[in-house]
Amino acid sequence: MPATHRQRRRVLTAALVALGLTVSACADKAGGGSSETLKIGLLASLSGTYQAVGTDIRDGFQLYLSSHGNKLGGHPVQLVIADEGDGAPTAVPAANKLLKQDKVVALTGIVGGGSAAAVAPLAEQAKVPLIGSNARPELKDVTWIWHTSYLSEEPGAAIAPHIKDSVNGTVYSIGPDYQGGWDELKGFTDAYTRAGGKLANPDGKTRWTPFPATTNFTPYFAQIKASGAAAVYTFYAGGAAVDFVKQYAQSEAKDIPLYAAGFLTEGGVLNAQGPAARNIYSVLNYSPDLDNADNRTFVAGWKGNHDGSPTTYAMASYDAAAVLDRAIGAAGDKPTAQTINAAIGGLGQINSPRGTWQFSKTTHSPVQKWYLRQVRQDGRALSNTVVGDLATVGQ
Incomplete structure (x- = not known):
């Protein structure tokens, strides 16, 4: 000094x-007057298939920062942003730079489940908390790993009982052939078959499409039609979601009801899909029309800087910043990665735009409610409208 x-x-x-x-x-x-600046690393897909998702993750975190004086826990924050790209091959070197060269005290973001699985050991080795804000597979050691979004199997598990009760017949499952797709579809197929449902897929196994190479889904829709399925369940996001939905609406399978993890119609992809997305049912942990004070504040702040409503990606990243805000504030006068990580474990219930949630003691992911949504007309635009509550998932 x-x-x-x-x-x-x-x-x-x-x-x-x-x-x-x-x-x-x-x-x-x-009083927020500390002169010690903390470096927080944010890793997100700012290029490639999931660029729109990564951009929302970045902007959600920055919205929280800007509305809190660019401080977390009373400390000025330098947000160091890196590009995750399309998966682990680009995510790992970017994460290594944040951890080893930039020496961040916490790491957040990450779009893909494969990226999360590859980066988690790096955070553990560096003993730096990772507060992920999108998909995450099951991990054996979560001492340094936290998530404000969901485990990748949870969306499908949450909606499976509803589909079993609502669909009179078999369901065809299809998704992208990579870690995120495997986890998302496994969550559905395991829960659906456990509830007594039967898959329409000829071999009883999910149909995988090459990722990220597949842009023409028409041959797969012919297979869906031929299977005699009464409904389809899928997971796609980003550009692949736009291609899938537009082509589905023009295919011979178009009259078969389509159910999905909410990312299929979330955010900007819904605008790009247009009328082709009408009536699609989806499951998600958030909708901008939820009626609570935290969500009203969040939506108003988002709309002040963006066209359209916030996404679950932005919300989870906003919550990651809120988690760090509380944890850093509880970590003492000179917060370190170790004291911040310990403080996260003691946060208890967290108020959020999605509603109140808390970290699971076993998985370090949210114990939270999931919602059933349907794409409906809302004035002049289409919207993912909440039409019911599904399960509360988490351990």
Whole structure:
């Protein structure tokens, strides 16, 4: 601390004591006046198939920062952003730079489940908390790993009982051939068959489409039609979701009801899909029309800087910033990666635009409610409208 600053501090302290006031040793932290800047690393897909998702993750975190004076826990924050790209081959070197060169005290973001699985060991080795804000597979060691979004199997598991009760017949499952797709579809097929449902797929196994190479889904729709399926369940996101939905609406399978993990019609992809997305049912942990004070604040802040409503990606990243805000504030005068990680474990219930949730003690992912949505006309635009509550999922 410079001598001039120390002198000013002593003069101020003496003046306050003379006025009969108590000077708290943590006044800087409580009042947000700490001069120690903390580096937070944000890793997201800012190029490639999931660029729109990564952009929302970045913007959701930045919205929280900007609405809180660019401070977390009273400390100024330098947000260091890196591009995850399309998966682990680009995510790993980007994460290594954030952890080893930039020396961040926490890491957040990450779009893909494969990226999350590859980056998690790096965070554990560096002993830096990873607060992921999108998909995540099951991991054996979550000591340093937290998630504000969901486990990749949970969306399908949450909607499977509803589909079993609502669909009179077999269901065809189809998705992209990579870690995120495997987990998302496994969550559905395991829960659906456990509930007594039967898959329409000829071999009883999910039909995989090459990722990210597949842009023409027409041959697969012919197979769906031939299977005699009464409904389809799928997971796609980003550009692949746009291609899938537009082509589905023009295919011979178009009259077969389509159910999906909510990412199929989430955010900007719904605008790109247009009328082709009408009536699609989806499952998600968030909708911008949820009626609670935190969501009203979040939506208003988002719309002040963006066209359209916020997505679940933006919401989960906004919540990641909120988690870090509380944890850093509880981590002492000189927060470290270790004290921040310990503080996250003691946060308890967290108020959020999605509703109140808390971290699972076993998986470090949210225990939260899931919602059934349908693409419907909302004025002049299409919207993912909540039409019912599904299960509360988490351990």
